[in-house]
Amino acid sequence: MAGLRVGGLASGMDIDQIVGDLMKAQRIPLDKLLQKKTTFEWQRDSYRSINTKLNTLHTKLYDDFLAPNSFNKKTVSVSNDNVVSATATSAASGTLSIQKVEQLASSSYGVGSIAENTPSTKTMKELGISGDQNVKLGVLQTDGTMKDFDFSFKETDTINDVVKKINDKGAGITALYDEKSGQLSLSTKATGKSTEGAEIIDREKSGFFSSLGFADSENLASNGTNAKVTVNGAEIERNSNSFTVAGFNITLKEKTATGVAPITLSATTDVNSMVDKIKAFVSNYNDLISGMNDSLKEKKYRDFPPLTDEQRKDMTDKEQEMWDEKAKSGLLRSDSIVSSGLSDMRNAIYGKVGTGDNIIDTLAEMGITTSSAYSDGGKLVIDEEKLKKALTENPDQVVKTLINPGEKTTTEDTRGIIQRLRASMKEFTTKIETKAGKSTWTDQQYTIGKSLIDTNTRISNFQRRLEDMEARYWKQFTAMEQAISKANSQSGYLAQFGQG
Known part of the structure; x- marks a missing residue:
């Protein structure tokens, strides 16, 4: 708690100004x-x-x-861009000749027929499926591999619910239901043919999709195709219509017609x-x-x-x-x-x-x-x-x-x-x-940071010293004011006797 400060009432001096000037020098x-x-x-x-x-x-x-491919860029000219488009990586050089595009890669699909004009709000139980169903589906992925996914369906699920669960799973399947025809379609997002003979497989032959009108209880979609193309005389097969050969990123658009001249792809350095x-x-x-x-x-x-x-x-x-x-x-x-x-x-x-x-x-x-x-x-x-x-x-x-x-x-x-x-x-x-x-x-x-820490410490210490110094000045001036006030009181008291 700060001591009592007397601001020049007895002496008539501006103590605030005096202390301020003294502290200014000390600061x-x-x-x-x-x-x-x-x-x-x-x-x-x-x-x-x-x-x-x-x-x-x-x-x-x-x-x-x-x-990758940021500086050493190549441009590609294609002699027939209705059939093929292409870009080039830095590894591309010279030319490629595509003699034939025999077949395009396609996705696989399967269709189950329920009954015409069946509303999408109909439940599984109403379709004759009793109890909850756990289904494991093997699905073709874009990298050409098969991957398994688990699905759980309830007897209270509607056809809409089943479609949503399949689409939301992220399994690489697109489900679609048409009320008028009563058909449920399952298709792969990936193109190409699986080595397992089908692209959507019910691993445990659960019978769930058979109850929804699929003819095969195991192979739900098995008609995917690989792209087949002849490049520089070599017959190439890929599970996608987009692939890379010799540094050329090739995208197939359509099959070549009989008698069409080979398609030439030429890579040149993009100097500009x-x-x-x-x-x-x-x-x-x-x-x-x-x-x-x-x-x-x-x-x-x-x-x-x-x-x-x-x-x-x-x-x-x-x-x-x-x-x-x-x-x-x-x-x-x-x-x-x-x-x-x-x-x-x-x-x-x-x-x-x-x-x-x-x-x-x-x-x-x-x-x-x-x-x-x-x-x-x-x-x-x-x-x-x-x-x-x-x-x-x-x-x-x-x-x-x-x-x-x-x-x-x-x-x-x-x-x-x-x-x-x-x-x-x-x-x-x-x-x-x-x-x-x-x-x-x-x-x-860091070095400057350490100097800042040291400087801040010195600032804090000096600020405390200034606070103590200011308190000391005030204490001294307050004592002076009190002494002057006391002397003034005594002088007044003695003056009374002199008047008597």
């Missing part, structure tokens, strides 16, 4: 600690901003270059797509290093420390904004982590891939060089004509130079340039995280 070290804390927080956020940009480019490089991705990479890389170079060169205004709350009270919003802009400038000026990270990134993209005598094994040989302007800080520039020529004449070597998995040894580095750059960026990110952490980390896990 100067605390203000410096608070400014130091703010600087740590700003610096942490500046580092994390760089990491955000590094992670964004790191992900984009994977999406554009390393993900590759050029666009390389241009996007160069642009994103340049933006990233430009921002970091700016941070390293940014002027430091030492006469503009972070504002305290008290200082902000005396400034307009515009004045605060202008002050903060200078206070935040130069937080990473000449920073060793950023400098070394930039250097490692440059080294990653300038080096030769491997030690062989390949025609194209550097960025320069495919038309990507460093800007000659010193002020550009290592930005890349593209000779688009040279790049297109390299991709047209030797696409496989360009792809290898950029994205070869490879490995780094003491004698050579066979990793592609994109692989090297991503590895360099990952190391850079780790160094920044050690210094500035991540938003999900606690302050104990």
Whole structure:
């Protein structure tokens, strides 16, 4: 509980003002600690901003270059797209000839006949099925295998209920009931022929579907077909109309007519797509290093420390904004982590891939060089004509130079340039995280965080000292006021005797 404070009633002095001025001087070290804390927080956020940009480019490089079929894209021309459509993976090359599409893959279906005009609300019991029924069905799946599913039907279930239970099971069966014809259809979602001789099988011959009009108590659907096609003279059979051969993703649309000329599929490198991705990479890389170079060169205004709350009270919003802009400038000026990270990134993209005598094994040989302007800080520039020529004449070597998995040894580095750059960026990110952490980390896990903990502890201790100091000042002034008041009382009392 705070002691009694007497605010200058006896002395006539403004004790509040006096104590405030005394404390203002004592607060100067605390203000410096608070400014130091703010600087740590700003610096942490500046580092994390760089990491955000590094992670964004790191992900984009994977999406554009390393993900399957993302960079080494091929286009396919088809001589008869009424019968066949096709796309290509990076493995596709040359041509394929489809001499004949003999048969398309189809799904299997079976139909049970109950009775015409039987309402879908009729229950199993009303159809002569007594008691609850447990049925195990083997069903053809899209991967060509058979998989078993258990179904439970109650005698109180309606035809609608049975249809819903089958469709909701996720077994790969589509059930359909038509009231007018009284027919219940079961069909497989997968196409193709099962090796078991049927595509929907009642494993235990329960008789449940026989009671719903299916002629065969075991094989409920057995008329699926496989696709049959002749490719480059080889007779191929698949359980789906979409399949891959020699890197070509083929989709069959219809059977070929007798006497129709063979269908030719030709794969060519999609140069324009590759050029666009390389241009996007160069642009994103340049933006990233430009921002970091700016941070390293940014002027430091030492006469503009972070504002305290008290200082902000005396400034307009515009004045605060202008002050903060200078206070935040130069937080990473000449920073060793950023400098070394930039250097490692440059080294990653300038080096030769491997030690062989390949025609194209550097960025320069495919038309990507460093800007000659010193002020550009290592930005890349593209000779688009040279790049297109390299991709047209030797696409496989360009792809290898950029994205070869490879490995780094003491004698050579066979990793592609994109692989090297991503590895360099990952190391850079780790160094920044050690210094500035991540938003999900606690302050104990990174260097600046530990400095913040120490600064916060010093701030708390100093604030307690200031509270004690202010209490002491008030105690002293209160004692003075009380002494003056007592002296005034005694003087008045003695004055009475003098008047008598």
